[in-house]
Every structure is written in C-alpha cells, then in structure tokens.
Amino acid sequence: MIPIVDTHTHFWNPERLHYPWLGNVPSLQKTFGVEDYQRATSAIPIEKMVFVECNCLPEQARAEVSWAKELARIDPRLKGMVAYAHLTDTEEIDAVLDEYAADPFIRGIRHNIQWNPKGFALQPAFIEGIHKVSRKGFHFELCITCDQLEEVLELVRQCEDVSLVLDHCGKPAIKRGEIEPWKSHIQRLARFSNVHCKISGLLTESDVKTCSNDQLKIYASHIADCFGTHRIMFGSDWPVLELAGKYQDWYDFTLHLTEGWGENEKRSFYHENAVCFYRLSNPPGIPSCLTSPTKPRS
Numbered sequence: 001m002i003p004i005v006d007t008h009t010h011f012w013n014p015e016r017l018h019y020p021w022l023g024n025v026p027s028l029q030k031t032f033g034v035e036d037y038q039r040a041t042s043a044i045p046i047e048k049m050v051f052v053e054c055n056c057l058p059e060q061a062r063a064e065v066s067w068a069k070e071l072a073r074i075d076p077r078l079k080g081m082v083a084y085a086h087l088t089d090t091e092e093i094d095a096v097l098d099e100y101a102a103d104p105f106i107r108g109i110r111h112n113i114q115w116n117p118k119g120f121a122l123q124p125a126f127i128e129g130i131h132k133v134s135r136k137g138f139h140f141e142l143c144i145t146c147d148q149l150e151e152v153l154e155l156v157r158q159c160e161d162v163s164l165v166l167d168h169c170g171k172p173a174i175k176r177g178e179i180e181p182w183k184s185h186i187q188r189l190a191r192f193s194n195v196h197c198k199i200s201g202l203l204t205e206s207d208v209k210t211c212s213n214d215q216l217k218i219y220a221s222h223i224a225d226c227f228g229t230h231r232i233m234f235g236s237d238w239p240v241l242e243l244a245g246k247y248q249d250w251y252d253f254t255l256h257l258t259e260g261w262g263e264n265e266k267r268s269f270y271h272e273n274a275v276c277f278y279r280l281s282n283p284p285g286i287p288s289c290l291t292s293p294t295k296p297r298s
Contacts, residue, residue: 002267003047005274008167008200008235009037009078010054011071017056017064021115025243032239034075040238040247047271049077050278052141052167053084053110061085062099069105079280080107082141087111087129094132101136107278109133110141113148114171121148121155130159139163139277145171146178149185156192163194165277168201168237169223174216175207183222190226196277197227199254199269200235203244213256220257229265233274 012019013031022029037049051068053061061084072078083106085096100106111129113121120126121144133140142164144152149170156164166189172182189195199220206216224232234254238247258266275281 001045002270003045004234004270005048005050005278005280006041006046006236006238007050007233007274007278008052008198008237009049010052010237010239011037011068012054012056013067016067017054017060019054019056021055027243028239034071034078037238038075040242044247044251046077048079048274048280049075050107050274051078051081053082055084055112058084058086058089061096065100065103065106072105080278081105082108082110085109085111085129085133087133088123088125090125093129097132097136097138100138106138108139108141108165110143110167112143113152114143114145118151121151127155127158130155130162134159134162139165141165141167142170143167146173146182146185149182149189153185153188156189156195160192160194163196163277164192165196165198165233167198167235168205169197169199169219171201171205172219174202174205174211174219179218182219186222186226190231193231195227196231196233196273197223198233198235199223199257201237201240203250203253204237204240206244208244213253216253217257220253224257224269229261229268230273232269233277234270 011032011034013033014022014029015031051071053064056064065081065083068078068081083100085093085100087093100109130140140162142152170182170186172178202216202219236247236250241247241250258269
C-alpha cells in the first residue's frame with residue numbers, strides 16, 4: 001500500500017476555541033481530536049497529516065496554532081499546519097506573518113474566500129496580502145465555491161509568482177448535477193503552472209444517496225486530467241467529510257479514481273506531491289518543484 005499524506009485535516013475543540021460556522025452543522029459541534037482521527041483511519045496507511053485552520057474567530061488564530069502543536073505532540077504524524085491570517089487587516093498582517101515565518105510548524109496560509117461577497121478576492125489589500133504571504137516563504141490556499149471561480153481566475157492572474165493550491169476541487173455543484181461552467185473554469189485555472197489542486201471534499205458536495213462513485217469520478221478525473229498527476233494531492237477534509245460518509249468511503253473512492261493510473265502517478269498523488277508542496281522533508285522555503293511546468297494527463 002502506498003503511504004498517504006493527508007493534506008487536509010481539521011481538528012477542533014469548541015470548548016477551547018469558538019467556531020461560528022459550527023452553529024449551522026450541529027452534528028460537527030463537538031471536539032474532534034487526533035484520537036478520533038486515529039479511529040477513523042485505523043485501516044488506512046496514513047503516514048503524515050497537515051492541519052488546515054478551521055475558521056475559528058480571527059482573534060483566536062494564534063491560539064489555534066498552539067492547539068495544533070499540542071496535537072502534534074500526541075500524534076507525530078501531524079507534521080505542519082496551514083494557519084489563518086487576516087490578509088485585509090493592513091495594520092496587523094505584517095507582524096502576524098513575521099511571527100508565522102519564525103515558526104517552522106506553519107507551512108502555508110489560508111484566508112477563506114468562500115462565504116465572502118463578490119469582489120472580496122480582488123480587493124487590493126487581499127491581493128497584496130497574498131504577495132506578502134509568498135514573500136515570507138509560504139504558499140496560499142484557495143478555499144472557494146464554484147461560483148467564485150471566475151473571480152479567482154483574475155486573482156490568480158495577478159498572483160502568477162505565488163505558489164497556490166485550490167482546496168476541494170473548487171467545490172463543484174455536484175448536488176445540482178452541474179458540470180459547467182466549473183469544468184471550463186478548471187481548465188483555465190490549470191493553465192497557471194503555479195496552481196496545484198487537492199482532490200478532496202467531493203463527497204460533501206454530492207448527494208451521497210444518489211451519487212455513485214462513477215458520477216463523482218467525472219469531477220475528480222477532470223481535475224487530474226487538467227492539472228496532471230504532479231499537481232494534485234490527496235486530502236480528506238476530515239471531519240467535515242463525516243457529513244457525507246466515513247473516511248474509508250473517501251479512501252475507497254480515490255482507489256476507484258486511480259485504479260487505471262501507473263504506480264508513479266499514484267505515488268505522486270498520495271504522497272510525493274504533498275511531501276514537496278508542504279516541505280515535509282525539507283527546510284522551509286518554496287522548493288522549485290512547486291513552480292515547475294507540468295504536463296496534463298491527457
């Protein structure tokens with residue numbers, strides 16, 4: 001079995017930090033720690049994990065970093081974190097990024113675009129914030145919904161020198177059975193060689209009662225075909241994943257997705273790309289493999 005780097009795990013404790021969005025999903029409004037993750041993945045060869053910030057209150061972002069480090073001491077497979085930074089807080093962002101740059105546990109930065117109004121991602125302060133993130137040696141994670149892809153294409157055009165990763169395949173509208181314009185937008189986005197993509201989150205975007213693995217594969221295969229197997233990574237989005245199924249369900253789907261791939265392609269997707277992108281075996285700094293041009297699968 002190929003060892004897996006899970007590039008998108010969440011851990012939270014509502015008794016310790018406040019996550020306003022959990023009020024809309026009561027089934028997730030409880031603590032999810034590494035022991036819970038261990039139980040969920042007991043039959044799956046997880047070698048390394050990356051903690052992705054969980055949208056706690058912005059003023060608690062530093063406390064979330066401390067929480068993540070505590071979890072890493074419990075389970076050393078947790079190798080790093082994508083931390084929250086309020087990019088449009090022009091008074092604080094420089095100091096925050098300076099602090100993060102001194103912390104080797106932090107490997108990337110995220111400030112969600114989803115849930116924000118149209119035009120949010122094209123604010124000059126937001127775009128400049130992404131460039132500041134890059135100058136500090138970090139990549140930036142794009143968490144969006146499919147209706148924001150047009151705006152994000154323009155954002156990426158203005159950030160071609162920044163290492164970026166698209167979370168959750170851009171959250172296609174699978175429940176509505178829509179493939180366009182998501183499909184065309186992804187094709188355009190993948191032409192930017194500085195953009196990578198996590199194949200994650202698709203179960204949650206689907207209606208699991210009616211959506212088969214073959215239907216889901218249409219979306220995931222399009223990502224792989226556009227980005228190529230050297231710019232995609234495995235991610236679980238656990239425990240949000242549990243809104244739609246078990247971790248094993250998602251892992252089984254990715255086995256279905258990759259069953260016709262070569263061994264090197266599979267290893268790139270499950271392991272090698274993430275080790276490079278998150279610098280899990282290298283010192284901090286953006287490695288050259290993140291901006292090297294790559295060929296699509298088809």
